[in-house]
Amino acid sequence: xxxxxxxxxxxxxxxSSLFYDERVRAILYQVLAxxxxxxxxxxxxxxxxxxxxxxNIASGFDYxxxxxxxxxxxxxxxxxxxxxxxxxLLVGLLNTIYVSLLACVLCTFLGTFIGVLRLSPNPLxxxxxxxxxxxxxxxxLLLHLFFWYTIIVFIFPPVREALQLAPGVYISNGGxxxxxxxxxxxHTMLLITLIASMVVAYFTNKWAIQKRIKTxxxxxxxxxxxxxxTLPLALAYFLFTPEFNWNFPELxxxxxxxxxxxxxxxxxxxxxxxxxATANVAEIVRSGIQSVNKGQWxxxxxxxxxxxxxxxxxxxxxxxxxxxxxxxxxxxNVTKNSTLAIAIGYPDLVMVSNTTMNQTGQAIEGxxxxxxxxxxxxxLTSVAMNWYNGRVALKGR
Amino acid sequence: MxxxxxxxxxxxxxxxxxxxxxxxxxxxxxxxxxxxxxxxxPSSAGFAYADDQGKVQGLDADICRAVSAAVFADGxxxxxIPTNTNTRFQALQSGEIDILSRQTTHTFSxxxxxxxxxxxxxxxxxxxxxVPKDLxxxxxxxxxxxxxxxxxxxxxxxxxxxxxRTNNISFESVVFENTDEWRNAFFxxxxxxxxxxxxxxxxxxxxxxxxxxYVVLPETISKEPLGPVVRHDDDQWLDILTWSVYALIFAExxxxxxxxxxxxxxxxxxxxxxxxxxxxxxxKQLGLNDxxxxxIIKSVGNYGEIFNRHLGPDTPLGLSRAQNKxxxxxxLLYSPPFR
Numbered sequence: 001x002x003x004x005x006x007x008x009x010x011x012x013x014x015x016s017s018l019f020y021d022e023r024v025r026a027i028l029y030q031v032l033a034x035x036x037x038x039x040x041x042x043x044x045x046x047x048x049x050x051x052x053x054x055x056n057i058a059s060g061f062d063y064x065x066x067x068x069x070x071x072x073x074x075x076x077x078x079x080x081x082x083x084x085x086x087x088x089l090l091v092g093l094l095n096t097i098y099v100s101l102l103a104c105v106l107c108t109f110l111g112t113f114i115g116v117l118r119l120s121p122n123p124l125x126x127x128x129x130x131x132x133x134x135x136x137x138x139x140x141l142l143l144h145l146f147f148w149y150t151i152i153v154f155i156f157p158p159v160r161e162a163l164q165l166a167p168g169v170y171i172s173n174g175g176x177x178x179x180x181x182x183x184x185x186x187h188t189m190l191l192i193t194l195i196a197s198m199v200v201a202y203f204t205n206k207w208a209i210q211k212r213i214k215t216x217x218x219x220x221x222x223x224x225x226x227x228x229x230t231l232p233l234a235l236a237y238f239l240f241t242p243e244f245n246w247n248f249p250e251l252x253x254x255x256x257x258x259x260x261x262x263x264x265x266x267x268x269x270x271x272x273x274x275x276x277a278t279a280n281v282a283e284i285v286r287s288g289i290q291s292v293n294k295g296q297w298x299x300x301x302x303x304x305x306x307x308x309x310x311x312x313x314x315x316x317x318x319x320x321x322x323x324x325x326x327x328x329x330x331x332x333n334v335t336k337n338s339t340l341a342i343a344i345g346y347p348d349l350v351m352v353s354n355t356t357m358n359q360t361g362q363a364i365e366g367x368x369x370x371x372x373x374x375x376x377x378x379x380l381t382s383v384a385m386n387w388y389n390g391r392v393a394l395k396g397r
Numbered sequence: 398m399x400x401x402x403x404x405x406x407x408x409x410x411x412x413x414x415x416x417x418x419x420x421x422x423x424x425x426x427x428x429x430x431x432x433x434x435x436x437x438x439p440s441s442a443g444f445a446y447a448d449d450q451g452k453v454q455g456l457d458a459d460i461c462r463a464v465s466a467a468v469f470a471d472g473x474x475x476x477x478i479p480t481n482t483n484t485r486f487q488a489l490q491s492g493e494i495d496i497l498s499r500q501t502t503h504t505f506s507x508x509x510x511x512x513x514x515x516x517x518x519x520x521x522x523x524x525x526x527x528v529p530k531d532l533x534x535x536x537x538x539x540x541x542x543x544x545x546x547x548x549x550x551x552x553x554x555x556x557x558x559x560x561x562r563t564n565n566i567s568f569e570s571v572v573f574e575n576t577d578e579w580r581n582a583f584f585x586x587x588x589x590x591x592x593x594x595x596x597x598x599x600x601x602x603x604x605x606x607x608x609x610x611y612v613v614l615p616e617t618i619s620k621e622p623l624g625p626v627v628r629h630d631d632d633q634w635l636d637i638l639t640w641s642v643y644a645l646i647f648a649e650x651x652x653x654x655x656x657x658x659x660x661x662x663x664x665x666x667x668x669x670x671x672x673x674x675x676x677x678x679x680x681k682q683l684g685l686n687d688x689x690x691x692x693i694i695k696s697v698g699n700y701g702e703i704f705n706r707h708l709g710p711d712t713p714l715g716l717s718r719a720q721n722k723x724x725x726x727x728x729l730l731y732s733p734p735f736r
Contacts, residue, residue: 055490055512056629069555073544073569081558150581158586159544173587174544174569254543254589255569264587265571345573345582354483355549355572361511363487 048364063360064089070355072347074263085356092352093373099266099348100335100377103273107334108327110274111281116311118286129282136279141337144276149268149344156264159255168248170256173264177249180260186242193236194229201228265346269338277334284330288323289315320392328385332378339374349373423495423627423634424468424684432474435461436494439479440576442600443708443716444500453477455707457498459697460519460625463641464496467689472696482548483574486511489628496638497626500594502552507626516625516638517646519700521720521729523617524553525595527602530612532589537616544569546579546588556619557592580604594621596708596716603713637683644690646732647672648699650723655698658691672735679735690735700730 018024052059064086072079076094079087118129153173157163162172168179181187208221249259292315300314341348349370357366427433437445437457444455462472480488480499489497490512500522501507503515526545528534537560547554549572561568571588573579580601583591591601595613602608625642627635648654651669653661662673671677674687681687697703701723708716722728 052512054630056509057490057512058510069558071558071561071568071570073571081562146578149578153582153585153587158589173585252542254540257542342574344578345571347572351549351572351574354574355554358483358486358549358551359555361486361507 052364057361059362059365061365063356063362063365066360068356069359072352074266074347085360088352088356089349089369092347092349095347096335096338096341096349097377099269099273099341099346100338103270103277103334103338104331106270106274107277107281107330110278112285114278114282115285115289118282119289133279133282136275137283139276141272141276142340142343144272145268145340145344148271149264152264152268160251162251162256168246168259170249170251174255175261175263176267177256178260179246179248182243182245182247184242186240189240190233190236190242193232197229197232201225204228263346265341265344268344269341269346272340273334273337276337277330280330280333281327284323284326285319288319291322292318317392321389321394324385324389324392328382328389331381331385335377335381336374423631424637427468427495431469432476433461433465433468434478434493434495435464435475436478436480436485436488436497436499437461438499438576439481441500441597442603443596443712443714444600445477445498446600456520456703457500457625459703459707460498460516460642461496462697463645463693464638466692466696467637467641467644467683467685470686470688470692472692481574481576482551486513486626489513489626492628495627495634500597500623501626502594502621503624504552512629513626514629514635516627516635517642518622518624518729519642520596520623522594522596522621522623524556524592524619524621525598525613525617527583527591527598527611527613528589529586530610534614537614537618538564538566540568540590541566542568543589544571544587545590545592546583547572547592548576548579549574551593552619552621553593560618594623596623596714599708599714599716603715608713633684637685640683641689641693643732643735644672644693645697645700645703646723646730647735648690648694649701649730650725650732653694653699655694655696655702658694662691668735 049059065084067081068083068085068088069081070088071081072088072091074095075091076098077091079091114129114132118126118133120126120129156171156173159172159174162170162174162177164170168177170177204224205221208219212218247258249256249261296314296318297310300310305313338348339350342351342354345351353366353370357363360366435458437453437455440446441455441457444457445453446455448454458475458477461475461477465474466472468474478488478494480494480497485497485499485501486507488494500520501515502522503518507513508515526537526540528540534540545557545568547557547570554570554572557568557570560566568590571582573582580591582588583601584605591598593601595617598613602611602613605611625638627638648658651666651672653669653672658673661669662675664670664673667676671679673691674680674689678687680689683689686692698706701718704718704721705711708714710717718726718728720729722730724731
């Protein structure tokens with residue numbers, strides 16, 4: 001009897017001690033939180049589904065296979081109104097990726113350039129850059145877009161009276177027209193050869209550096225590189241003998257046919273996105289460089305390194321550690337900000353989704369799709385940038 | 398901005414409160430609130446346009462005033478809420494507005510997949526195309542290769558694609574979310590062609606710097622019957638809307654005007670007596686006072702008066718009645734009998 005009671009109380013203490021155990025509690029709270037979130041999500045979903053059913057509103061993703069019935073003119077892949085909504089969304093998605101990627105690349109180069117100039121000892125130069133940065137990052141992007149679009153549309157003449165800048169190069173408020181090369185299989189082969197030789201050159205360069213580190217011997221590498229790049233290219237040229245035919249834009253009754261074109265809407269969006277993002281990148285780069293201790297500059301100079309070399313080999317690698325994380329969020333912002341395209345008529349994912357939602361009335365599905373897409377794009381960017389950050393981050397030593 | 402709005406609307410549809418808002422009883426809710434929630438176009442001359450006193454004027458606005466007069470015996474108990482083409486249906490579905498009176502085309506799929514009900518057609522329209530005069534184009538079939546400015550999510554966007562596809566004409570579409578951007582792109586020459594309902598083109602032309610520099614081409618490429626819309630789940634509210642519109646048409650058929658409606662109270666005609674509520678109890682059947690129709694005509698006049706006030710020959714739009722004449726004059730307007 002007494003033994004029995006003892007075990008019982010021992011069991012009780014073990015249960016209650018389990019409850020007071022910090023780790024067990026932490027897990028318990030997390031489980032409760034997850035269950036809570038799941039319940040709320042289920043409730044919202046259930047409620048929406050019931051509401052939609054009660055109101056006789058169609059739901060589900062079946063509509064994606066239906067014929068879209070609208071035209072998208074600015075596109076990277078073939079699309080006709082007879083294609084499905086899913087393909088229309090793909091066209092929009094590719095447009096979004098295209099403009100965001102270009103804006104990210106451009107803002108990185110321009111931003112680094114301006115960020116370095118901001119630190120120039122020349123007061124005129126650094127003040128000019130300061131003015132640029134402050135103006136660009138303090139005006140809302142939407143106003144930028146309206147501004148640039150209005151400028152393009154009202155300053156340049158209509159397509160029929162397009163200005164000719166050079167033979168085959170025209171500018172009008174419908175866009176910018178240039179001659180393009182008639183691409184063929186031969187050109188593709190040439191391009192592949194070029195890329196392959198550049199990869200080889202990259203590795204020989206790495207080998208030369210390794211050798212110099214190991215033996216101190218400096219290899220004259222540039223003649224080797226020249227040979228690696230030019231010889232295969234020349235060989236490929238004679239092998240494939242590509243024809244260089246240019247496709248010139250020609251003015252029809254209403255618009256140019258042939259040639260390449262950048263539409264006014266795309267140009268305005270790219271300019272607006274790039275200019276604001278550039279200002280942010282410039283500030284990130286400036287702060288990154290300034291975060292490197294003054295002693296590093298002095299130490300590098302006292303080793304006899306020249307100005308450019310100090311920047312390239314000592315300061316920038318250290319500054320990068322500070323630059324990369326905010327740069328990542330800047331890239332994410334560029335991608336997300338590209339949704340403002342809708343204001344100036346560039347068919348990005350949101351615009352196509354909006355049209356789709358309107359024609360089908362399926363707003364919840366439409367918004368779910370583009371939320372998932374933007375989340376996916378952002379996560380991809382984050383993963384790539386974190387990988388790069390891991391490479392440049394301070395290694396534990 | 399609009400993105401945010403559509404997210405908000407989706408959120409509203411997801412939220413609990415929407416269940417309550419959707420339950421039948423729009424009439425009770427409206428009476429309690431003290432005004433009708435009316436979704437209109439933010440700026441469309443002749444249909445819903447703020448005048449210099451900031452009062453919303455136009456055919457679409459007067460439809461809501463008619464309902465307000467029927468419910469409150471006062472045509473001005475209306476809150477006008479600007480909606481864009483893209484979010485108008487969600488605004489109605491989520492209860493942000495109770496009547497959508499916004500040059501909305503009655504179509505099969507809108508009626509059946511969006512959870513909506515259309516009232517009677519208040520304006521028989523058709524899609525047209527407008528070009529600058531100096532383009533020298535005389536027919537829509539000459540437009541191969543032209544850039545066309547379109548508003549998204551409208552029936553016009555699909556009609557245009559259909560029309561050009563059927564006739565093997567290629568075109569460049571430039572789609573704008575915002576009506577002002579859409580017009581500016583056309584006026585600046587970014588687009589060669591502006592397409593919309595003919596009435597909308599007339600109202601756009603009316604606000605151009607030089608209206609005579611633009612011409613609406615003769616082709617009508619679609620049927621666009623425009624009517625007010627309400628939610629699917631409230632028959633009483635639909636009846637009130639429907640018969641308020643019929644009241645406007647009936648009054649014109651019977652020569653009852655804003656000016657003579659008081660005299661008409663003494664009319665010997667039994668149908669007019671029932672209509673104005675001097676005999677019978679028609680209003681009760683709608684859950685309204687028996688003088689509901691009298692109040693409508695008293696505050697906005699009959700259909701013909703509304704048309705002439707906002708769209709007719711004496712207005713900047715200068716539209717003729719065309720299909721919007723009474724059936725007795727060869728038009729399409731027809732009211733079922735009030736008995």
